Amino acid sequence: KQSPVIAPSILSANFARLGEDTANVLAAGGDWVHFDVMDNHYVPNLTMGPMVLKALRDYGITAPIDVHLMVKPVDRIAPDFAKAGASLISFHPEASEHVDRTIGLIHDAGCQAGLVFNPATPLNWLDHVLDKLDLVLIMSVNPGFGGQKFIPEALAKLREVRRRIDERGRAVRLEIDGGVSAENIGEIAAAGADTFVAGSAIFGAPDYAKVVAAMRRAIG
Numbered sequence: 001k002q003s004p005v006i007a008p009s010i011l012s013a014n015f016a017r018l019g020e021d022t023a024n025v026l027a028a029g030g031d032w033v034h035f036d037v038m039d040n041h042y043v044p045n046l047t048m049g050p051m052v053l054k055a056l057r058d059y060g061i062t063a064p065i066d067v068h069l070m071v072k073p074v075d076r077i078a079p080d081f082a083k084a085g086a087s088l089i090s091f092h093p094e095a096s097e098h099v100d101r102t103i104g105l106i107h108d109a110g111c112q113a114g115l116v117f118n119p120a121t122p123l124n125w126l127d128h129v130l131d132k133l134d135l136v137l138i139m140s141v142n143p144g145f146g147g148q149k150f151i152p153e154a155l156a157k158l159r160e161v162r163r164r165i166d167e168r169g170r171a172v173r174l175e176i177d178g179g180v181s182a183e184n185i186g187e188i189a190a191a192g193a194d195t196f197v198a199g200s201a202i203f204g205a206p207d208y209a210k211v212v213a214a215m216r217r218a219i220g
């Protein structure tokens with residue numbers, strides 16, 4: 001298991017002052033920026049694209065940017081996020097015609113690649129590509145919105161993916177996304193996650209640093 005990473009989801013940030021709010025959450029102890037891309041097609045919501053990512057880089061954000069693509073199709077747009085300054089790009093297998101090819105496209109564009117599992121997506125999508133992935137993302141809500149309740153079945157999935165990663169012995173991050181808070185992050189870490197996305201729990205609090213610190217304490 002790798003050192004814990006907290007990735008605040010800027011889906012819950014103030015979009016009218018996105019650069020400033022992103023810088024604030026990083027100064028408060030966030031490690032990565034989780035960047036949720038929604039297309040009103042794969043998920044019923046619409047957020048931000050490569051131009052916004054590039055604007056954050058131009059503003060001076062240097063932390064790793066963890067792009068979570070909830071778009072279909074994936075292949076046409078994924079390289080644009082790499083060009084805009086993404087560090088890691090994750091996508092949903094149901095949104096790609098050829099999962100192995102999409103992973104290759106992301107790597108060729110110079111980014112790390114992640115595969116995302118919705119609550120009802122079976123883990124056998126991992127069978128033939130785990131050796132090529134840099135990250136596995138387990139969704140603990142149905143994608144599309146911040147502020148939803150954590151689906152506890154995700155814990156068993158985390159344990160299973162942790163087992164598969166450890167069995168291979170390669171460094172692959174195991175990320176959780178959806179309904180993560182300082183209250184439940186301890187048991188999520190115990191189930192095997194090492195990378196924690198949190199949106200509303202951080203941005204909904206008056207003091208970001210206090211929440212991030214409480215999360216780190218709970219992870220142990």
Ligand code: DX5
Binds near residue numbers: 142
């Ligand atoms: C949901 C997004 C999440 C979202 C998490 O589709 O992928 O990253 O921002 O928000 P919270 O932490 O509020 O559940």
Ligand code: ZN
Binds near residue numbers: 009034035177197
């Ligand atoms: Zn996300």
